[in-house]
Amino acid sequence: MRLFANVDVEAHFAPEKMKKNNLFTTDRLFCDVYCFEPGQQQSPHSHAASDKIYYVVDGRGHITIGDEAHEVSQHTAVLAPAGVPHSVGNPGPGRLKVLVVMAPKPS
Amino acid sequence: MRLFANVDVEAHFAPEKMKKNNLFTTDRLFCDVYCFEPGQQQSPHSHAASDKIYYVVDGRGHITIGDEAHEVSQHTAVLAPAGVPHSVGNPGPGRLKVLVVMAPKPS
Numbered sequence: 001m002r003l004f005a006n007v008d009v010e011a012h013f014a015p016e017k018m019k020k021n022n023l024f025t026t027d028r029l030f031c032d033v034y035c036f037e038p039g040q041q042q043s044p045h046s047h048a049a050s051d052k053i054y055y056v057v058d059g060r061g062h063i064t065i066g067d068e069a070h071e072v073s074q075h076t077a078v079l080a081p082a083g084v085p086h087s088v089g090n091p092g093p094g095r096l097k098v099l100v101v102m103a104p105k106p107s
Numbered sequence: 108m109r110l111f112a113n114v115d116v117e118a119h120f121a122p123e124k125m126k127k128n129n130l131f132t133t134d135r136l137f138c139d140v141y142c143f144e145p146g147q148q149q150s151p152h153s154h155a156a157s158d159k160i161y162y163v164v165d166g167r168g169h170i171t172i173g174d175e176a177h178e179v180s181q182h183t184a185v186l187a188p189a190g191v192p193h194s195v196g197n198p199g200p201g202r203l204k205v206l207v208v209m210a211p212k213p214s
Contacts, residue, residue: 003172007162007182024186026158029136029210031184051133053208055114055162057182065110075114075164077138077206079131099184101160103136103210 007033007057011097018042018088020100029103036061038092044085052080052102054088059096062089114140114164118204125149125195127207136210143168145199151192159187159209161195166203169196 005023011033012021018040024031034042036059044064054063060073066084070076080086090096112130118140119128125147131138141149143166151171161170167180173191177183187193197203 001186001188003175003186003188004170004177004179005184007184023184024160026186026188028158028189029160029208031160031186031208033184051135053131053136053138055206063111068110070111072111077112077114077130077140079108079110079133079138081108081110081133082135099162099206101136101138101208101210103208 007097007099011035013037013095025105028105029101030105032100033057034088034098034100036088036090036096038090038094041089042087044087046083046085047106049082050102050104050106051082052086052100054078054080055099057097057099059090059094061096062091063087114204114206118142120144120202132212135212136208137212139207140164141195141205141207143195143197143203145197145201148196149194151194153190153192154213156189157209157211157213158189159193159207161185161187162206164204164206166197166201168203169198
């Protein structure tokens with residue numbers, strides 16, 4: 001099992017849509033780095049029984065949790081509680097990297 | 108319930124020992140920022156049934172997971188699986204800030 005990861009090394013982007021790069025997966029959680037090219041987004045969705053933490057590693061974007069929408073940048077942390085719709089967007093012009101931890105891992 | 112937090116604003120240090128600053132707490136997880144002055148550490152410990160993610164926000168330090176010890180710096184992510192002893196130290200000379208997500212929240 002991998003225990004240490006360099007987020008910069010693992011942060012791969014894709015031209016067609018935002019890319020999720022897994023760092024760690026256990027029975028209790030997963031940890032990914034989500035990479036958004038300018039114009040890419042994660043559409044509004046929710047998880048019935050899992051909470052999610054976002055942490056902006058690099059870049060700027062918009063995150064909406066329920067009816068609360070904020071511009072976010074490096075060092076912003078965000079909670080998406082279970083059952084609450086959430087979305088992430090990168091209006092550009094730069095790239096956006098977001099660390100994501102979700103627990104429990106959805107089955 | 109708070110949904111957005113600026114980690115830089117929430118990162119408080121204490122002269123006597125490393126300081127844990129809570130950002131979010133739910134029934135399923137907590138998210139803190141741990142702040143280490145030079146010379147401060149979190150001693151080796153383990154959690155029987157919770158996994159922890161560390162992510163280095165700022166500074167340099169040492170993290171040990173089981174028998175694997177690494178120097179860590181900004182953009183290093185680390186998994187401390189349930190039952191495995193783990194510790195964090197800041198040998199200095201700078202300050203160290205580490206984002207922590209643990210799931211499930213220990214009872």
